[in-house]
Amino acid sequence: MSEAAFFYNTTTQRPDRTKPPSAHTNISQVSQAQPVKPIFKKSHPHSAKDTKQSTRQRASPSSTSTDSHSSHSARTTPHHLEYEQVDPDSMLSTPLPDYKHAANQTNKARAAAQVAQANRKSSSTSGNSAERKHALQVAAAEARAAATARFESGGRSSSLSSTTGSSGLTAVTSSDPPSVDEFLARPFSRRNGRRCLRDMTLPYPLPCDLAEIHRQILRTMLLCQVFNGPVCSPAFHTKPPKRVLEVGCGTGFWSIMCHKHFSRLGFSSISFTGVDIAPLAPRMESDDDMNWRFVQHDLRRVPFPFRDDEFNLIMIKDMSLTTPTTDMQQTYMDEYLRILKPGGTLEIWDGDHSLRMLLPHAPPSISADDEESEDEEQVHTNAMGTYTLTPQTPLAAPQSTYLNDYNTWVSKALEARKLNPMPCTTIRPMLLQESDLTEIDSRRLAIPLGEVRWEREGVGGAVTQGTNGHAISSKGKSREGDRKTLTAGQAALRRTALMTVVQMIESLEPLLREASGKGQDEWDRWQGNMMNDLLKQNGTSWGECLEVGAWWARKKKPPG
Incomplete structure (x- = not known):
C-alpha cells in the first residue's frame, strides 16, 4: 500500500476484548474498570x-x-x-x-x-x-x-x-x-451545536463529537507515520512492554495501532489499559486477540485507580489541553512515576498549538554508510518530507494572515484557561527535573502544511523580508539539482497535517470567536476565507508547519 493510500484509505479494525483484566486492589468506586466483552454478554x-x-x-x-x-x-x-x-x-x-x-x-x-x-x-x-x-x-x-x-x-x-x-x-x-x-x-452535554464534556470546570476546550474524534484519529495516524511507529523509545525495539497504559485514551485508537505494530513483530501477549474521563471507546467484539480494558476516571482525582509499579509503558498523547499550567502538572507526573514499573518507560507525544514558519534550510544529508547506523531516524524523516527541529532550525512567525490571526486568538484563549499554547518548550525540562528518570531523549519534527516555495526553488541561503512582507531568499537563482518535488506520499502527509490544523480551528471556534470578539456572521466570513486560502490557494506555501514532538524516559531501578 502506498503512503498516500495510508492516509486516505485506511480501514480501522476492531480488536476483541476477550481476556478479563487483572484485579486491582485500589480501584475507586466511581472509576469504572470495564472488560469490554463481559459487559455485553452478562448482566x-x-x-x-x-x-x-x-x-x-x-x-x-x-x-x-x-x-x-x-x-x-x-x-x-x-x-x-x-x-x-x-x-x-x-x-x-x-x-x-x-x-x-x-x-x-x-x-x-x-x-x-x-x-x-x-x-x-x-x-x-x-x-x-x-x-x-x-x-x-x-x-x-x-x-x-x-x-x-x-x-x-x-x-x-x-x-x-x-x-x-x-x-x-x-x-x-x-x-x-x-x-x-x-x-x-x-x-456529555450539547453546547454550540456540538457534543462536549458536561463538566464546565474542566479546562479541556475541545468537543467530543464524531468530527473531533475523526480529527484525533487522523492526527494519531499522522504521528505514527512520521515517528515510524507507535513508540519512539528504543527500549521496545526487541522486547515489547507487557502492560501498557494510554492516558486520556479517547477511542483507544493509539492502543489499537500499538497492538497491531507489535503483533506484526510477533508479539501478542500485551495487556492494554485506557483511562479517560468520558466513555468514548467503542464496542470491540471482533475475533481479534487484543487484550484491552477501559477505566473511566477523572484524572484530577488522585491517586489514580492503579497499583504501584503496574505498567511497563505509559503513553501520554496530546494531553496538553487537559493539563493546566499549575501544580497539577507535578501531581500528574508523581502519579505516572508511582504506577510505572522500575525500568519502565514514560513516553509523551504532543505538539504546539501556535504555528510557526520554517525558513529555508537543507535537512541533514545521510550517507550510505549512515543509513545502517544511528541516522536511520533521519533517513525516515527525510523520506517523509519532514524536518528535524533543533535549536539551530530557523523559524519565524507565519506569513499567512489567517494563521497569524489564529495564533493571536488561540494564545489568548488557552492562557485564559491556564493552558500552554506551546507545550513542546516545557516537556523536556519537566522530565529532566525528575530524579527518578533516566535515559531522557526526544524527537521534534516540523511538518510543512503544503508544498513550500523555497523547496521547489532550491533550499539554503538567508531569508529577508520583501517590500510586500513576504519572505524571499537571498541566494538568487538556484541550481536545478537543488529543486525538490514532493512524492505522492509526502504530499498526502502534508495535506493530512493541514487538515488536522483546519479541523482544530473549527473545533476551537467558540473559544477563538470569543477571543477575537467577532460576531457569528463575521466569524463565518473569516472562517470561509481562511479555509479557501489554506485549502485551495496554497496559503501555507511560505513554510508554515505543524510542530510535533516525542519525549521518553525510563524509571530508574532501585540499586542492587
Whole structure:
C-alpha cells in the first residue's frame, strides 16, 4: 500500500476484548474498570442489587421522576448524540453503554433516598409536622455536606449551577453541587451545536463529537507515520512492554495501532489499559486477540485507580489541553512515576498549538554508510518530507494572515484557561527535573502544511523580508539539482497535517470567536476565507508547519 493510500484509505479494525483484566486492589468506586466483552454478554454483577434499590426508590413519589430519569439518561446519553448514524461495523460505531451502576451511586440519588426515608419514618411514627420538618432538614444537610466534601476533594469549585431540562441534567444550586459520580455517569452535554464534556470546570476546550474524534484519529495516524511507529523509545525495539497504559485514551485508537505494530513483530501477549474521563471507546467484539480494558476516571482525582509499579509503558498523547499550567502538572507526573514499573518507560507525544514558519534550510544529508547506523531516524524523516527541529532550525512567525490571526486568538484563549499554547518548550525540562528518570531523549519534527516555495526553488541561503512582507531568499537563482518535488506520499502527509490544523480551528471556534470578539456572521466570513486560502490557494506555501514532538524516559531501578 502506498503512503498516500495510508492516509486516505485506511480501514480501522476492531480488536476483541476477550481476556478479563487483572484485579486491582485500589480501584475507586466511581472509576469504572470495564472488560469490554463481559459487559455485553452478562448482566452487571450489581444489577440485582441496583434493581432492588430502584424498586424501593420508585415506591416514593419524591424520588420517582428524578431517579428513573437519571438512570435512563445514564444509559442513553452516550448513544443518542452523534453515534446513531455511524456504520455499526466501523470502529466508532458505539461508545461503552450502561453506566447505570455509577448513576445509582450518585450523591443526588443518595440524598433523595435519605430525604424519602426520613419522610416515611416521620410520617409513620408521628403526625407532628415540626418533627417531620426537622428530620428532612437533617437528612438534607447531611447529604449536602457529603456531596460538598466529595466535590471539593475532586478539585472543583462549589459555585457550579445548572437547571433541569430535556437533556436530563440534574438541577443543582451552589449549595448542592453535582458530584463527580454524576459527571462520570452522564459526561456529555450539547453546547454550540456540538457534543462536549458536561463538566464546565474542566479546562479541556475541545468537543467530543464524531468530527473531533475523526480529527484525533487522523492526527494519531499522522504521528505514527512520521515517528515510524507507535513508540519512539528504543527500549521496545526487541522486547515489547507487557502492560501498557494510554492516558486520556479517547477511542483507544493509539492502543489499537500499538497492538497491531507489535503483533506484526510477533508479539501478542500485551495487556492494554485506557483511562479517560468520558466513555468514548467503542464496542470491540471482533475475533481479534487484543487484550484491552477501559477505566473511566477523572484524572484530577488522585491517586489514580492503579497499583504501584503496574505498567511497563505509559503513553501520554496530546494531553496538553487537559493539563493546566499549575501544580497539577507535578501531581500528574508523581502519579505516572508511582504506577510505572522500575525500568519502565514514560513516553509523551504532543505538539504546539501556535504555528510557526520554517525558513529555508537543507535537512541533514545521510550517507550510505549512515543509513545502517544511528541516522536511520533521519533517513525516515527525510523520506517523509519532514524536518528535524533543533535549536539551530530557523523559524519565524507565519506569513499567512489567517494563521497569524489564529495564533493571536488561540494564545489568548488557552492562557485564559491556564493552558500552554506551546507545550513542546516545557516537556523536556519537566522530565529532566525528575530524579527518578533516566535515559531522557526526544524527537521534534516540523511538518510543512503544503508544498513550500523555497523547496521547489532550491533550499539554503538567508531569508529577508520583501517590500510586500513576504519572505524571499537571498541566494538568487538556484541550481536545478537543488529543486525538490514532493512524492505522492509526502504530499498526502502534508495535506493530512493541514487538515488536522483546519479541523482544530473549527473545533476551537467558540473559544477563538470569543477571543477575537467577532460576531457569528463575521466569524463565518473569516472562517470561509481562511479555509479557501489554506485549502485551495496554497496559503501555507511560505513554510508554515505543524510542530510535533516525542519525549521518553525510563524509571530508574532501585540499586542492587
